[in-house]
Structure formats: structure tokens, C-alpha cells
Amino acid sequence: xxxxxxxxxxxxxxxxxxxxxxxxxxxxxxxxxxxxxxxxxxxxxxxxxxxxxxxxxxxxxxxxxxxxxxxxxxxxxxxxxxxxxxxxxxxxxxxxxxxxxxxxxxxxxxxxxxxxxxxxxxxxxxxxxxxxxxxxxxxxxxxxxxxxxxxxxxxxxxxxxxxxxxxxxxxxxxxxxxxxxxxxxxxxxxxxxxxxxxxxxxxxxxxxxxxxxxxxxxxxxxxxxxxxxxxxxxxxxxxxxxxxxxxxxxxxxxxxxxxxxxxxxxxxxxxxxxxxxxxxxxxxxxxxxxxxxxxxxxxxxxxxxxxxxxxxxxxxxxxxxxxxxxxxxxxxxxxxxxxxxxxxxxxxxxxxxxxxxxxxxxxxxxxxxxxxxxxxxxxxxxxxxxxxxxxxxxxxxxxxxxxxxxxxxxxxxxxxxxxxxxxxxxxxxxxxxxxxxxxxxxxxx
Numbered sequence: 001x002x003x004x005x006x007x008x009x010x011x012x013x014x015x016x017x018x019x020x021x022x023x024x025x026x027x028x029x030x031x032x033x034x035x036x037x038x039x040x041x042x043x044x045x046x047x048x049x050x051x052x053x054x055x056x057x058x059x060x061x062x063x064x065x066x067x068x069x070x071x072x073x074x075x076x077x078x079x080x081x082x083x084x085x086x087x088x089x090x091x092x093x094x095x096x097x098x099x100x101x102x103x104x105x106x107x108x109x110x111x112x113x114x115x116x117x118x119x120x121x122x123x124x125x126x127x128x129x130x131x132x133x134x135x136x137x138x139x140x141x142x143x144x145x146x147x148x149x150x151x152x153x154x155x156x157x158x159x160x161x162x163x164x165x166x167x168x169x170x171x172x173x174x175x176x177x178x179x180x181x182x183x184x185x186x187x188x189x190x191x192x193x194x195x196x197x198x199x200x201x202x203x204x205x206x207x208x209x210x211x212x213x214x215x216x217x218x219x220x221x222x223x224x225x226x227x228x229x230x231x232x233x234x235x236x237x238x239x240x241x242x243x244x245x246x247x248x249x250x251x252x253x254x255x256x257x258x259x260x261x262x263x264x265x266x267x268x269x270x271x272x273x274x275x276x277x278x279x280x281x282x283x284x285x286x287x288x289x290x291x292x293x294x295x296x297x298x299x300x301x302x303x304x305x306x307x308x309x310x311x312x313x314x315x316x317x318x319x320x321x322x323x324x325x326x327x328x329x330x331x332x333x334x335x336x337x338x339x340x341x342x343x344x345x346x347x348x349x350x351x352x353x354x355x356x357x358x359x360x361x362x363x364x365x366x367x368x369x370x371x372x373x374x375x376x377x378x379x380x381x382x383x384x385x386x387x388x389x390x391x392x393x394x395x396x397x398x399x400x401x402x403x404x405x406x407x408x409x410x411x412x413x414x415x416x417x418x419x420x421x422x423x424x425x426x427x428x429x430x431x432x433x434x435x436x437x438x439x440x441x442x443x444x445x
Contacts, residue, residue: 032379035059035094035118037085037109039067041223042123043100046150047071049371050098053379061088063203084206085109089116096146096382099123104211104231107132111445114143121378123150124245125237126395130403130422131435133396135444140392148378148388149395151245155374158366159246162318162325166250170327170359171313174251174288178310179243180302181235182295189270189296190224193217210442219271227272229406234274236261236409237402240292243309244282245390245398246320247290250311254397255419256282256290261409267297280405292405315359324365329357407433 034055036047039062051057057075061082062068068081082088088097089112096119099109107127113120120140126149127133140147153159166174198204198216205213207221211230214220225231226238233240248254263278278294293302303310305326307319316329333354338347374389381388400422407430408415416425424430438444 030383031056032382033058033093033095035061035088035091035097036071037061037088037097037099038101038105038123039071040064040100043067043098044071044074045371046098046100046121046123046375047074049375050379051075052372053376055375055379058093059088059091061085063200063207086112089113089118094118096120096378100150102207102225102231103233103237104128105209107136107444108210108442110136111139114139114145115445117143119146119378119382121148121150121375122395124395125233125241125399125402126392127399127403128231128233129435130400132444133399133403134422137392137396139445146378146381146385146388147392147395148374148381149390149392149399150374151242151390151395151398152370152374153242153246153368154249154389154394155377156366156368156370157373158324158364159249159320159368159370161364161366162320163250165327165362166311166313166318167252170315170362171311171318172315172330172359174286174311174313176310176312177247177251177288177290178302178312179240179247179290179292180295180308180310181239181293182299182302184297184299185270185276186267186297187269189268189272189276190219190227192269192271193219208439210438212439217271227270227274229273232274233403233406235294235296236274236278236280236292236406237399240280240294240402240405241399243292244290244401245394247309247311248284248398248401250318251284251286251288251290253284253286253288256284256401256404256417257419258283258414258416259401259404259408260414261405263294263409275409278409280402280408282401282405292402316357320368322368324363324368326363327359327361329359329361331355331357 032055034050034057057077057079059080060068060071063083072079097113099106099122103125106122110120110122195215195217204216220228259282261280263275265275266277268276276296280292282290284290305319307321309320311318316327318325318327335354338351340348377389404417411430413427415427415430418425
């Protein structure tokens with residue numbers, strides 16, 4: 001494990017490093033020299049997006065040598081290899097870093113990167129806890145860092161068009177906004193492998209980092225870490241953060257005022273800790289009810305269009321998919337619905353004749369998963385010192401909604417949320433779950 005004095009050195013250098021901020025000298029031809037921390041499944045995808053934008057990969061870091069070799073081949077620039085992320089942060093050839101590690105490492109790496117004078121692209125969810133997220137916001141602001149959070153729909157033209165339509169009143173008053181994750185993992189899910197001796201004890205210890213020590217289990221590492229709460233908020237934060245972010249953008253609200261959630265491991269037989277079935281509900285000003293449905297024991301489409309998100313307004317419904325969106329008008333009338341009896345249908349028929357659509361059907365096609373556009377926006381902002389599409393506060397607000405959704409599930413309570421103070425007003429037990437105690441010697445900077 002890294003000596004604490006090394007981390008102290010990085011933090012002690014913060015003042016000198018941040019003085020570079022807007023005057024940082026970029027690489028040849030104004031290319032941003034990038035360092036990548038975490039090069040597994042998602043990290044590899046983000047790396048590819050930056051390569052498509054012409055970024056220069058000068059340094060890479062991962063616990064797995066084969067991931068490093070693969071990333072170096074993709075980069076074609078013979079980048080420096082690191083297994084310890086703090087050594088990459090000390091590299092003066094690195095202008096900006098991408099953090100695409102498991103969620104429980106995001107806060108520590110992000111804070112150290114900001115203090116080392118690096119601009120940061122950090123994958124979603126921004127943090128594992130609300131307290132971490134707020135500290136990340138404070139650190140980014142204090143150090144004057146350019147930050148992009150990996151909610152890539154914020155850089156999608158077609159999603160932006162959807163937002164403009166909804167916020168211009170195209171759907172009328174939006175009363176319900178929904179996100180759906182149907183995927184049948186029954187019966188065996190990710191399996192149930194036994195605990196065993198880690199193939200690399202040093203790597204396992206460093207992979208756990210601030211999380212509590214547990215015996216090695218291969219399901220806890222790499223992609224499947226998302227099925228365990230020690231390193232992730234589960235699918236609530238994995239997919240839910242994407243959905244909440246886009247839907248929150250559409251309705252123009254920062255934070256919910258109330259949250260509740262229900263669910264559990266109902267059907268799938270594996271060693272997961274997260275639910276296979278979950279329904280989370282947030283109440284926003286508007287008022288608007290927002291929901292996230294995790295349907296991992298049944299894969300049937302959640303709505304008539306098979307869309308992953310929908311917004312139901314008084315004038316129509318918008319269905320958002322990875323390939324675009326469409327609006328289905330509502331048939332409405334200004335007249336009050338008559339009191340009907342089986343003996344007289346004439347009043348019902350007269351009422352139905354007054355119903356009509358007050359908006360037209362609309363649709364737009366495009367790529368909602370705008371990885372390359374999101375990377376390009378970050379690079380442009382590093383050069384201009386502008387604000388990214390998914391800036392640090394935007395990422396924190398969207399992540400926080402999902403994190404408090406998990407707390408509502410764990411406490412089995414309807415929780416009232418005070419966003420100004422980032423605390424629950426009606427449940428002190430829930431407030432104790434806003435942060436967890438790190439494993440020694442790790443500390444939140």
C-alpha cells in the first residue's frame with residue numbers, strides 16, 4: 001500500500017499546481033495530453049471516444065497489465081504505464097485525466113487529481129456518497145478545474161432538442177417522468193462463485209481501497225462490482241443516474257423534495273447485494289413524479305414504444321430511446337366529464353366528440369449516447385477554460401438523487417430532502433448513511 005507521505009506530497013503541491021489553471025501549456029498543436037485511470041470495460045470505451053477526438057494519450061494507469069497493454073495498442077503513442085494512480089498525477093506531461101474506475105474510488109482520485117492541477121473527466125456516478133460528491137464540488141471550485149461528468153446525454157444534440165421541446169411547454173405540464181431498465185437475469189444472474197485466494201493480493205488490496213476489506217470474490221471485481229454496495233450504488237446509480245440526469249434536465253429541476261423506494265432480490269439466485277426488482281420514486285417541484293424501474297427479473301418492454309425513458313404531460317407523452325424521441329399527443333377537451341349511466345350514452349358520445357389533440361405528433365432521430373461529443377466538449381473546455389455540458393454541480397445533483405434513492409430503500413422510509421443543506425429533515429438514521437467510514441489509511445481529502 002502507498003506510503004501516506006506520498007499522498008501528502010501530492011496534496012502539499014496543490015497551491016503550486018492550481019496556479020497553472022488557465023495558463024497551462026498544452027502539448028504540440030494545442031493537443032490536450034491525457035492520462036487515463038481505469039481502462040476496463042467503460043474506461044476502454046471512454047478512451048476510444050477521446051482518441052476519436054484527437055486527444056493525445058500520454059499516460060495510462062490500471063491494476064491489470066493486460067488492460068494497460070491493450071490501451072497502449074489502441075493509443076498508438078507508447079504512453080507511460082502506471083499501476084499507482086498518484087504516480088500518474090505527478091506526471092508533468094499530463095494536462096487532464098479520465099477517471100473510469102469503480103465508483104468507490106472516484107472521490108479520492110478526483111480530489112487528488114484536482115489538487116495536482118489536472119482537469120478531470122470523471123465517469124458517472126460522480127460519487128458513492130452524497131458527502132463525497134459535495135466535497136468534490138468544493139474541491140473543483142477551489143482549484144479552478146475544468147470538470148466533465150460522464151453523463152454523455154448532456155452532449156447529445158437529439159436529447160438537447162427533446163429538452164427544449166419539453167421546457168418550451170410542448171408536452172404541457174409534465175406530471176410523470178420515468179426511466180426503465182428491463183433485462184431478465186433470472187435464474188442465475190452473475191452466478192455464485194466462492195470466495196478464494198486473490199490471484200494478485202496487492203491488486204486486490206488496492207482495488208478495495210477505501211472500501212471495507214472482504215475476502216476476494218471474482219464477482220466483486222471488474223464489471224460485476226456494480227452488483228455490490230461496497231463499491232457501487234447498484235443499477236440505481238449505474239443506469240439510474242443517466243435517466244435521472246436526462247429527465248431532470250427536461251423538467252428543469254435541480255433536486256427532489258421527497259423520495260421513497262421499494263424492492264429487493266426477489267427472483268435471481270446469485271451472490272449480488274443489489275435488488276433484481278426495484279421501484280424508486282422522487283417528487284420534484286412542478287409538481288412532477290419521477291420514477292426509476294429496475295426490472296431485472298423480466299425483460300419485457302416497459303412501455304408501448306420500448307423506450308428507456310418517457311415523460312407524460314397534459315398534452316402528450318414523449319418517449320426517449322437511444323436513437324431519438326417521439327411525441328404522442330393526448331386527446332383532451334375543455335369540457336367537464338359528464339356523469340354517465342348505463343341508460344344514457346348520448347352525453348358520453350357528445351363528450352367524446354369534443355376531445356382533440358392540441359399538439360402535433362413529433363419525432364427526432366439521433367444518437368443519445370454521445371460519447372465522442374462528450375469527450376470533445378471536455379477537450380474544448382480544457383482549452384477555453386469554459387464550463388462543460390455536464391459540469392461538476394450538474395453531475396453531483398443527478399448522482400445525489402439516486403444515492404438518496406438507495407438510502408430510502410435501505411431505511412424503508414419516505415424521506416424528505418433538504419437540498420440546501422443536503423440532509424433529510426425527517427430521519428436522522430438516514431442522515432447517517434450519507435457517508436461511510438473509509439478503511440485505514442484512506443481519508444477523504
